[in-house]
Amino acid sequence: MDVMKLFLLIFIFGCNSTSKNKDSICNYLETKVVDHTMIVHKDSLILNGNEGNWYFKKKLYNGFAVKYYKNDSLQEKTGFFNGKKKGAYKVWFENGVLKLETHYNQNVLVDSYKAWWLNGILALESRYINGEKQGIERQWYANGSLSKERNLLDGQENGLQRAWLQNGKIYVNYEAKNGRKFGMSRANLCYQLKNEKVEENKTK
Template identity: 30%
Template sequence: MPAHLISNKNGLAYYENTPFSGTTYTLFPNQKDTSEIFYYLEGKEHGIWKKFYANKQIREKREFKDGKKVGTLFKWWENGKMQMQYVFEDDEYQGTCKEWNDTGMLIKEMNYAKGHEEGSQKWWYDNGKIKSNYIIKNGRRFGLLGTKNCINVTDSIFKK
């Protein structure tokens, strides 16, 4: 069913005043090619959703269950290289989440527990040099935070 026929009421998808179950799609403007495919069950996002580039290359793939993000979100650059890989559990970030630049170089590796940063967190510049390298332990940051070496940013701002 074309996505424009679905309405959103209080966070649920409806078709003709009934919570929608089924597949929706969106086409690229002035084309017959599909840009998005979404699935719903009783008005809630459910199943694997996909988005595409105009060149038919997959752009994004993610999964929902009972209206919540679950599993792994994959995003690709238009050149086909991986852009990001984020893990969700019960609608929150969980585990290791990664991002790459359009040449395929890893630029971010973050770790989460129940939606919050936890453990090792690393960011790199496009040239491969480290941008940030810190650890979250007991809700506090320790390590290299951008240009602040081994200083908690809030400590450096509020202490004289």
């Protein structure tokens, strides 16, 4: 067995383990096995839904797939290895500002997940482990002020959950545990959602 085959075996079995400490290392290694010299338009790939594999010219694809806006600016770029999404996945706004950046390991979301507003301000930051959100997830308004802060375990709320209005006033503040909520949720406060915007209830 040559060195390259041995490396791939260690990589595949190591990155498929459930160890949380391996995500960043494995994501780095994933970008090294994707063929950086191969770039095709995403529309040229064919997805076999039963397998979950992407094919290019009837072969499992290894390389990058891209899409463009009508003005020829790059819209998205996805890495693939042996027909599955691997490594970084990025999406840009039409003006070239980065909109989304996340990572895949065999079609499963892993490691950091970030999204930005059109003005370049960070809009969302979370972390995936084996396809599930874990730890603290934060969201920001377009002006940079904190909007939400959630604690998650296996994709579910677990621990303190908070949200703020753009003026800095807190309107959600509760703790989630075993599917139950303890504290003040939005329904208990003097605020409501109207057309996806938070407005203060006015009493007569």
